[in-house]
Amino acid sequence: MDDLTMMQLAYQAAQQADPAATWENPRVGTVIVKDGAVIATGYHHQFGHQHAEVAAMNQVEHPADLVGATMYVTLEPCAHVGKVGACADALVAAKLGRVVIGQGDPNPHVSGRGVAKLQQAGIAVTLLNQQGSAVLNPAFHHFFETKRPYVTLKLAQSVDGFIAAKAGHPTKLTDDRADVAIHQQRAQMSAIMVGSETALADAPQLTVRHVPITHQQPWRVIVDRRGRLQNHPAFFDDRTLIYTTNSTFAQQVPQAVSFDGELGSLLDDLGQRGIQSLLVEGGGALVRAFLAANLWQRFDIYQTDAVLGTGIKGVVGNQGPVATQTRVGNALHQVIYREAK
Numbered sequence: 001m002d003d004l005t006m007m008q009l010a011y012q013a014a015q016q017a018d019p020a021a022t023w024e025n026p027r028v029g030t031v032i033v034k035d036g037a038v039i040a041t042g043y044h045h046q047f048g049h050q051h052a053e054v055a056a057m058n059q060v061e062h063p064a065d066l067v068g069a070t071m072y073v074t075l076e077p078c079a080h081v082g083k084v085g086a087c088a089d090a091l092v093a094a095k096l097g098r099v100v101i102g103q104g105d106p107n108p109h110v111s112g113r114g115v116a117k118l119q120q121a122g123i124a125v126t127l128l129n130q131q132g133s134a135v136l137n138p139a140f141h142h143f144f145e146t147k148r149p150y151v152t153l154k155l156a157q158s159v160d161g162f163i164a165a166k167a168g169h170p171t172k173l174t175d176d177r178a179d180v181a182i183h184q185q186r187a188q189m190s191a192i193m194v195g196s197e198t199a200l201a202d203a204p205q206l207t208v209r210h211v212p213i214t215h216q217q218p219w220r221v222i223v224d225r226r227g228r229l230q231n232h233p234a235f236f237d238d239r240t241l242i243y244t245t246n247s248t249f250a251q252q253v254p255q256a257v258s259f260d261g262e263l264g265s266l267l268d269d270l271g272q273r274g275i276q277s278l279l280v281e282g283g284g285a286l287v288r289a290f291l292a293a294n295l296w297q298r299f300d301i302y303q304t305d306a307v308l309g310t311g312i313k314g315v316v317g318n319q320g321p322v323a324t325q326t327r328v329g330n331a332l333h334q335v336i337y338r339e340a341k
Protein backbone atom coordinates (compact mmCIF):
# COMPACT_ATOMS: atom_id res chain seq x y z
CA MET A 1 0.00 0.00 0.00
CA ASP A 2 1.81 3.12 -1.21
CA ASP A 3 1.21 6.67 -0.01
CA LEU A 4 -0.71 7.78 -3.12
CA THR A 5 -3.13 4.86 -2.91
CA MET A 6 -3.79 5.47 0.77
CA MET A 7 -4.30 9.18 0.14
CA GLN A 8 -6.93 8.29 -2.48
CA LEU A 9 -8.82 6.44 0.28
CA ALA A 10 -8.57 9.55 2.45
CA TYR A 11 -10.05 11.69 -0.39
CA GLN A 12 -12.87 9.16 -0.72
CA ALA A 13 -13.57 9.53 3.01
CA ALA A 14 -13.63 13.35 2.65
CA GLN A 15 -16.09 13.09 -0.23
CA GLN A 16 -18.64 11.55 2.12
CA ALA A 17 -19.02 14.89 3.89
CA ASP A 18 -21.98 17.08 2.93
CA PRO A 19 -20.58 20.51 1.94
CA ALA A 20 -23.68 22.18 3.39
CA ALA A 21 -22.99 20.54 6.77
CA THR A 22 -19.27 21.39 6.91
CA TRP A 23 -20.17 24.89 5.55
CA GLU A 24 -17.16 27.20 6.08
CA ASN A 25 -14.95 24.33 7.20
CA PRO A 26 -13.18 22.24 4.56
CA ARG A 27 -14.17 18.66 3.78
CA VAL A 28 -11.28 16.56 5.12
CA GLY A 29 -10.74 12.79 5.17
CA THR A 30 -8.33 10.58 7.14
CA VAL A 31 -7.09 6.99 6.98
CA ILE A 32 -4.96 5.36 9.70
CA VAL A 33 -2.67 2.47 8.80
CA LYS A 34 -0.85 0.14 11.23
CA ASP A 35 1.36 -2.80 10.22
CA GLY A 36 0.18 -2.53 6.60
CA ALA A 37 -3.55 -2.63 7.42
CA VAL A 38 -6.15 0.16 7.51
CA ILE A 39 -7.33 0.35 11.14
CA ALA A 40 -9.61 3.43 10.84
CA THR A 41 -11.05 6.03 8.50
CA GLY A 42 -12.82 9.26 9.34
CA TYR A 43 -14.02 12.56 7.95
CA HIS A 44 -15.15 15.94 9.22
CA HIS A 45 -18.97 15.75 9.31
CA GLN A 46 -20.23 19.08 10.54
CA PHE A 47 -19.11 22.67 11.08
CA GLY A 48 -17.97 23.15 14.67
CA HIS A 49 -17.73 19.41 15.36
CA GLN A 50 -14.73 17.08 15.59
CA HIS A 51 -12.20 17.15 12.78
CA ALA A 52 -11.42 14.19 10.52
CA GLU A 53 -8.22 13.24 12.36
CA VAL A 54 -10.02 12.92 15.71
CA ALA A 55 -13.01 11.19 14.09
CA ALA A 56 -10.64 8.50 12.74
CA MET A 57 -8.68 8.14 15.98
CA ASN A 58 -11.97 7.69 17.88
CA GLN A 59 -12.66 4.65 15.69
CA VAL A 60 -9.64 2.87 17.17
CA GLU A 61 -10.64 0.87 20.24
CA HIS A 62 -7.23 0.58 21.92
CA PRO A 63 -5.16 3.81 22.04
CA ALA A 64 -2.00 1.64 22.00
CA ASP A 65 -2.81 0.72 18.39
CA LEU A 66 -2.23 4.36 17.37
CA VAL A 67 1.34 4.36 18.70
CA GLY A 68 3.68 4.30 15.70
CA ALA A 69 0.77 4.22 13.21
CA THR A 70 0.69 6.24 9.96
CA MET A 71 -2.09 8.76 9.38
CA TYR A 72 -3.07 9.89 5.87
CA VAL A 73 -4.96 13.19 5.95
CA THR A 74 -6.10 15.24 2.94
CA LEU A 75 -5.36 18.65 4.54
CA GLU A 76 -2.68 19.78 6.98
CA PRO A 77 -3.81 19.16 10.61
CA CYS A 78 -4.76 22.34 12.44
CA ALA A 79 -2.38 23.75 15.04
CA HIS A 80 -4.70 26.29 16.68
CA VAL A 81 -7.54 25.91 19.13
CA GLY A 82 -10.76 27.01 17.41
CA LYS A 83 -14.19 25.53 17.99
CA VAL A 84 -12.38 22.26 18.77
CA GLY A 85 -8.88 21.55 20.10
CA ALA A 86 -5.82 21.56 17.83
CA CYS A 87 -5.58 18.30 15.86
CA ALA A 88 -1.78 18.42 15.75
CA ASP A 89 -1.75 18.22 19.58
CA ALA A 90 -4.08 15.19 19.51
CA LEU A 91 -1.82 13.44 16.97
CA VAL A 92 1.25 14.11 19.12
CA ALA A 93 -0.55 12.87 22.26
CA ALA A 94 -1.54 9.66 20.43
CA LYS A 95 2.16 9.09 19.56
CA LEU A 96 1.60 8.52 15.85
CA GLY A 97 4.75 7.51 13.97
CA ARG A 98 4.16 9.24 10.65
CA VAL A 99 1.67 11.69 9.10
CA VAL A 100 1.20 11.98 5.32
CA ILE A 101 -0.57 15.19 4.24
CA GLY A 102 -2.28 15.72 0.87
CA GLN A 103 -2.13 19.52 0.78
CA GLY A 104 -0.95 22.34 3.05
CA ASP A 105 -3.63 24.45 4.76
CA PRO A 106 -3.96 27.93 3.17
CA ASN A 107 -5.40 29.38 6.43
CA PRO A 108 -2.60 31.57 7.89
CA HIS A 109 -3.50 30.32 11.41
CA VAL A 110 -2.55 26.80 10.29
CA SER A 111 -0.29 27.04 7.24
CA GLY A 112 3.00 25.28 8.02
CA ARG A 113 2.31 25.35 11.76
CA GLY A 114 0.57 21.97 11.82
CA VAL A 115 3.57 20.39 10.06
CA ALA A 116 6.04 22.17 12.38
CA LYS A 117 4.22 21.04 15.53
CA LEU A 118 4.26 17.41 14.39
CA GLN A 119 7.93 17.52 13.37
CA GLN A 120 8.93 19.16 16.66
CA ALA A 121 7.34 16.23 18.46
CA GLY A 122 9.44 13.78 16.42
CA ILE A 123 6.67 12.62 14.07
CA ALA A 124 7.82 12.00 10.48
CA VAL A 125 5.82 14.19 8.08
CA THR A 126 5.42 13.80 4.31
CA LEU A 127 3.66 16.65 2.47
CA LEU A 128 2.48 15.39 -0.92
CA ASN A 129 1.61 18.91 -2.19
CA GLN A 130 -1.40 17.70 -4.13
CA GLN A 131 -4.42 19.79 -5.20
CA GLY A 132 -7.06 17.35 -3.95
CA SER A 133 -8.25 19.50 -1.05
CA ALA A 134 -8.61 22.55 -3.34
CA VAL A 135 -10.78 20.45 -5.68
CA LEU A 136 -12.93 19.29 -2.76
CA ASN A 137 -13.08 22.74 -1.14
CA PRO A 138 -12.80 25.38 -3.88
CA ALA A 139 -14.30 28.22 -1.81
CA PHE A 140 -12.14 27.54 1.26
CA HIS A 141 -8.89 27.54 -0.73
CA HIS A 142 -9.92 30.49 -2.97
CA PHE A 143 -10.81 32.62 0.07
CA PHE A 144 -7.53 32.09 1.92
CA GLU A 145 -5.47 32.47 -1.27
CA THR A 146 -7.17 35.66 -2.59
CA LYS A 147 -8.77 37.13 0.59
CA ARG A 148 -12.00 37.46 -1.41
CA PRO A 149 -15.08 35.19 -1.41
CA TYR A 150 -15.52 32.52 -4.08
CA VAL A 151 -18.25 34.00 -6.29
CA THR A 152 -21.02 31.80 -7.71
CA LEU A 153 -23.51 33.51 -10.02
CA LYS A 154 -26.97 31.97 -10.28
CA LEU A 155 -29.92 32.73 -12.53
CA ALA A 156 -33.11 30.92 -13.45
CA GLN A 157 -34.22 31.62 -16.99
CA SER A 158 -37.20 30.83 -19.17
CA VAL A 159 -36.78 28.88 -22.41
CA ASP A 160 -36.79 32.21 -24.23
CA GLY A 161 -34.10 33.74 -21.97
CA PHE A 162 -36.12 35.92 -19.56
CA ILE A 163 -35.60 36.05 -15.77
CA ALA A 164 -38.96 37.69 -14.94
CA ALA A 165 -42.15 38.47 -16.82
CA LYS A 166 -42.43 42.09 -15.81
CA ALA A 167 -40.47 44.64 -13.76
CA GLY A 168 -41.73 44.84 -10.19
CA HIS A 169 -43.53 41.50 -10.26
CA PRO A 170 -41.86 38.34 -8.96
CA THR A 171 -42.05 35.49 -11.49
CA LYS A 172 -41.75 31.90 -10.24
CA LEU A 173 -39.70 30.02 -12.84
CA THR A 174 -38.39 26.99 -10.92
CA ASP A 175 -40.62 24.28 -9.44
CA ASP A 176 -40.40 22.81 -5.92
CA ARG A 177 -37.75 20.20 -6.81
CA ALA A 178 -35.48 22.75 -8.44
CA ASP A 179 -36.00 25.01 -5.39
CA VAL A 180 -34.66 22.26 -3.12
CA ALA A 181 -31.49 22.06 -5.23
CA ILE A 182 -31.12 25.85 -5.06
CA HIS A 183 -31.56 25.86 -1.28
CA GLN A 184 -29.00 23.04 -0.96
CA GLN A 185 -26.60 25.36 -2.75
CA ARG A 186 -27.59 28.32 -0.54
CA ALA A 187 -26.86 26.15 2.51
CA GLN A 188 -23.18 25.95 1.47
CA MET A 189 -22.78 29.74 1.29
CA SER A 190 -21.43 32.40 3.66
CA ALA A 191 -23.55 35.07 1.92
CA ILE A 192 -26.32 35.51 -0.65
CA MET A 193 -26.49 38.69 -2.73
CA VAL A 194 -29.03 40.47 -4.96
CA GLY A 195 -29.19 43.80 -6.76
CA SER A 196 -31.39 46.60 -5.42
CA GLU A 197 -33.97 46.13 -8.17
CA THR A 198 -34.55 42.51 -7.13
CA ALA A 199 -34.69 43.55 -3.47
CA LEU A 200 -37.35 46.17 -4.23
CA ALA A 201 -39.33 44.04 -6.69
CA ASP A 202 -39.30 40.68 -4.88
CA ALA A 203 -38.41 41.46 -1.23
CA PRO A 204 -36.59 38.08 -1.20
CA GLN A 205 -35.85 36.47 2.17
CA LEU A 206 -32.42 35.28 0.99
CA THR A 207 -32.44 32.51 3.61
CA VAL A 208 -32.01 28.75 3.50
CA ARG A 209 -35.37 26.99 3.63
CA HIS A 210 -36.60 23.63 2.22
CA VAL A 211 -33.43 21.92 3.57
CA PRO A 212 -32.27 21.67 7.21
CA ILE A 213 -29.14 23.55 8.30
CA THR A 214 -27.08 23.22 11.48
CA HIS A 215 -25.10 26.45 11.04
CA GLN A 216 -26.31 30.05 11.05
CA GLN A 217 -28.09 31.56 8.05
CA PRO A 218 -25.84 33.10 5.38
CA TRP A 219 -25.37 36.88 5.35
CA ARG A 220 -27.84 38.75 3.13
CA VAL A 221 -26.06 41.26 0.90
CA ILE A 222 -27.74 43.90 -1.30
CA VAL A 223 -25.96 46.21 -3.72
CA ASP A 224 -27.79 49.53 -3.67
CA ARG A 225 -25.45 52.29 -4.82
CA ARG A 226 -28.16 54.98 -4.98
CA GLY A 227 -29.59 54.02 -1.58
CA ARG A 228 -33.11 53.26 -2.74
CA LEU A 229 -33.62 50.91 0.24
CA GLN A 230 -33.34 53.84 2.66
CA ASN A 231 -37.04 53.71 3.49
CA HIS A 232 -37.31 49.91 3.58
CA PRO A 233 -36.48 48.93 7.18
CA ALA A 234 -37.56 45.32 6.53
CA PHE A 235 -34.00 44.83 5.18
CA PHE A 236 -32.29 46.32 8.25
CA ASP A 237 -31.42 43.32 10.41
CA ASP A 238 -28.18 42.08 11.92
CA ARG A 239 -27.46 39.52 9.15
CA THR A 240 -27.80 42.04 6.28
CA LEU A 241 -25.22 44.26 4.61
CA ILE A 242 -26.33 46.90 2.08
CA TYR A 243 -23.48 48.32 -0.01
CA THR A 244 -24.11 51.91 -1.05
CA THR A 245 -22.41 55.03 -2.36
CA ASN A 246 -25.15 57.16 -0.76
CA SER A 247 -23.32 58.70 2.21
CA THR A 248 -26.49 59.83 4.02
CA PHE A 249 -27.84 56.26 3.92
CA ALA A 250 -24.49 54.87 5.12
CA GLN A 251 -24.39 57.33 8.02
CA GLN A 252 -27.97 56.75 9.13
CA VAL A 253 -28.37 52.97 8.91
CA PRO A 254 -25.84 50.61 10.54
CA GLN A 255 -26.48 47.88 7.92
CA ALA A 256 -25.55 50.26 5.08
CA VAL A 257 -21.87 49.97 4.18
CA SER A 258 -20.21 52.80 2.30
CA PHE A 259 -18.10 51.72 -0.72
CA ASP A 260 -16.73 53.22 -3.93
CA GLY A 261 -19.30 51.45 -6.17
CA GLU A 262 -16.80 48.94 -7.56
CA LEU A 263 -17.62 45.25 -7.23
CA GLY A 264 -13.93 44.48 -6.61
CA SER A 265 -13.90 46.77 -3.55
CA LEU A 266 -17.10 45.14 -2.35
CA LEU A 267 -15.49 41.69 -2.58
CA ASP A 268 -12.44 42.99 -0.68
CA ASP A 269 -14.74 44.21 2.10
CA LEU A 270 -16.65 40.91 2.25
CA GLY A 271 -13.31 39.09 2.42
CA GLN A 272 -12.22 41.25 5.36
CA ARG A 273 -15.43 40.27 7.11
CA GLY A 274 -14.46 36.59 6.70
CA ILE A 275 -17.11 35.82 4.08
CA GLN A 276 -15.67 32.86 2.16
CA SER A 277 -18.37 32.19 -0.43
CA LEU A 278 -20.94 34.40 -2.13
CA LEU A 279 -23.99 33.36 -4.16
CA VAL A 280 -25.10 36.19 -6.47
CA GLU A 281 -28.74 35.41 -7.18
CA GLY A 282 -29.48 38.19 -9.65
CA GLY A 283 -31.05 40.02 -11.13
CA GLY A 284 -29.76 40.20 -14.64
CA ALA A 285 -28.06 43.59 -14.31
CA LEU A 286 -25.97 42.56 -11.30
CA VAL A 287 -25.02 39.18 -12.78
CA ARG A 288 -24.00 40.84 -16.05
CA ALA A 289 -21.83 43.31 -14.08
CA PHE A 290 -19.98 40.45 -12.32
CA LEU A 291 -19.51 38.70 -15.68
CA ALA A 292 -18.22 41.88 -17.37
CA ALA A 293 -15.77 42.52 -14.51
CA ASN A 294 -14.55 38.90 -14.60
CA LEU A 295 -15.23 38.72 -10.86
CA TRP A 296 -16.75 35.26 -10.73
CA GLN A 297 -15.58 31.67 -10.36
CA ARG A 298 -18.72 29.68 -11.19
CA PHE A 299 -22.04 30.34 -12.97
CA ASP A 300 -25.13 28.19 -12.31
CA ILE A 301 -27.92 28.53 -14.84
CA TYR A 302 -31.30 26.90 -14.20
CA GLN A 303 -32.73 26.71 -17.71
CA THR A 304 -36.40 26.08 -16.93
CA ASP A 305 -39.26 24.82 -19.10
CA ALA A 306 -41.21 28.07 -18.55
CA VAL A 307 -42.04 30.18 -21.62
CA LEU A 308 -42.58 33.91 -20.94
CA GLY A 309 -42.59 35.50 -24.42
CA THR A 310 -41.56 38.87 -23.02
CA GLY A 311 -39.96 40.25 -19.86
CA ILE A 312 -36.63 41.13 -18.23
CA LYS A 313 -33.65 39.72 -20.09
CA GLY A 314 -31.35 37.18 -18.48
CA VAL A 315 -27.85 36.43 -19.70
CA VAL A 316 -27.05 35.51 -23.26
CA GLY A 317 -23.61 34.80 -24.62
CA ASN A 318 -20.87 32.33 -24.20
CA GLN A 319 -19.50 32.31 -20.66
CA GLY A 320 -17.54 29.13 -21.33
CA PRO A 321 -18.04 25.39 -21.71
CA VAL A 322 -20.78 23.75 -19.64
CA ALA A 323 -18.92 21.55 -17.13
CA THR A 324 -21.94 19.69 -15.77
CA GLN A 325 -25.57 19.47 -16.80
CA THR A 326 -28.22 17.86 -14.56
CA ARG A 327 -31.99 17.72 -14.72
CA VAL A 328 -33.59 19.00 -11.47
CA GLY A 329 -37.38 19.32 -11.43
CA ASN A 330 -38.45 21.56 -14.31
CA ALA A 331 -34.93 22.87 -14.97
CA LEU A 332 -31.74 21.89 -16.70
CA HIS A 333 -29.04 22.91 -14.19
CA GLN A 334 -25.90 23.93 -16.06
CA VAL A 335 -22.61 24.79 -14.34
CA ILE A 336 -19.89 26.85 -16.00
CA TYR A 337 -16.49 27.61 -14.44
CA ARG A 338 -14.62 30.79 -15.40
CA GLU A 339 -11.40 28.83 -15.43
CA ALA A 340 -12.35 25.68 -17.33
CA LYS A 341 -11.50 22.50 -15.36
Ligand SMILES: NC(=O)c1ccc[n+]([C@@H]2O[C@H](COP(=O)([O-])OP(=O)(O)OC[C@H]3O[C@@H](n4cnc5c(N)ncnc54)[C@H](OP(=O)(O)O)[C@@H]3O)[C@@H](O)[C@H]2O)c1
Residues within 6 Å of the ligand: 154, 155, 156, 157, 162, 163, 164, 166, 167, 168, 169, 170, 171, 173, 194, 195, 196, 197, 198, 199, 201, 202, 223, 224, 225, 226, 227, 228, 263, 281, 282, 283, 284, 285, 286, 287, 289, 312
Ligand atom coordinates in the same frame (compact mmCIF):
# COMPACT_ATOMS: atom_id res chain seq x y z
N1 LIG B 1 -34.89 34.43 -12.59
C1 LIG B 1 -33.99 34.75 -11.70
O1 LIG B 1 -33.09 33.95 -11.40
C2 LIG B 1 -34.05 36.07 -11.02
C3 LIG B 1 -33.18 36.32 -9.96
C4 LIG B 1 -33.23 37.56 -9.34
C5 LIG B 1 -34.12 38.51 -9.81
N2 LIG B 1 -34.96 38.23 -10.83
C6 LIG B 1 -35.85 39.27 -11.34
O2 LIG B 1 -35.03 40.24 -11.95
C7 LIG B 1 -35.64 41.51 -11.86
C8 LIG B 1 -34.61 42.52 -11.47
O3 LIG B 1 -33.46 42.37 -12.28
P1 LIG B 1 -32.70 43.60 -12.86
O4 LIG B 1 -31.70 43.10 -13.81
O5 LIG B 1 -33.70 44.59 -13.36
O6 LIG B 1 -32.01 44.29 -11.59
P2 LIG B 1 -30.99 43.78 -10.45
O7 LIG B 1 -29.79 43.19 -11.09
O8 LIG B 1 -31.69 43.03 -9.40
O9 LIG B 1 -30.63 45.19 -9.77
C9 LIG B 1 -30.15 46.20 -10.60
C10 LIG B 1 -29.66 47.31 -9.70
O10 LIG B 1 -28.52 46.86 -9.00
C11 LIG B 1 -27.74 47.98 -8.67
N3 LIG B 1 -26.32 47.70 -8.92
C12 LIG B 1 -25.35 47.78 -8.01
N4 LIG B 1 -24.17 47.55 -8.54
C13 LIG B 1 -24.37 47.33 -9.84
C14 LIG B 1 -23.49 47.07 -10.91
N5 LIG B 1 -22.16 46.96 -10.73
N6 LIG B 1 -24.02 46.92 -12.13
C15 LIG B 1 -25.35 46.99 -12.31
N7 LIG B 1 -26.22 47.25 -11.33
C16 LIG B 1 -25.74 47.42 -10.09
C17 LIG B 1 -28.21 49.11 -9.59
O11 LIG B 1 -28.77 50.11 -8.78
P3 LIG B 1 -27.77 51.23 -8.21
O12 LIG B 1 -27.13 51.87 -9.40
O13 LIG B 1 -28.61 52.14 -7.41
O14 LIG B 1 -26.78 50.51 -7.37
C18 LIG B 1 -29.24 48.49 -10.48
O15 LIG B 1 -30.31 49.35 -10.76
C19 LIG B 1 -36.75 41.39 -10.84
O16 LIG B 1 -37.98 41.54 -11.52
C20 LIG B 1 -36.60 40.01 -10.28
O17 LIG B 1 -37.87 39.41 -10.09
C21 LIG B 1 -34.95 37.03 -11.44
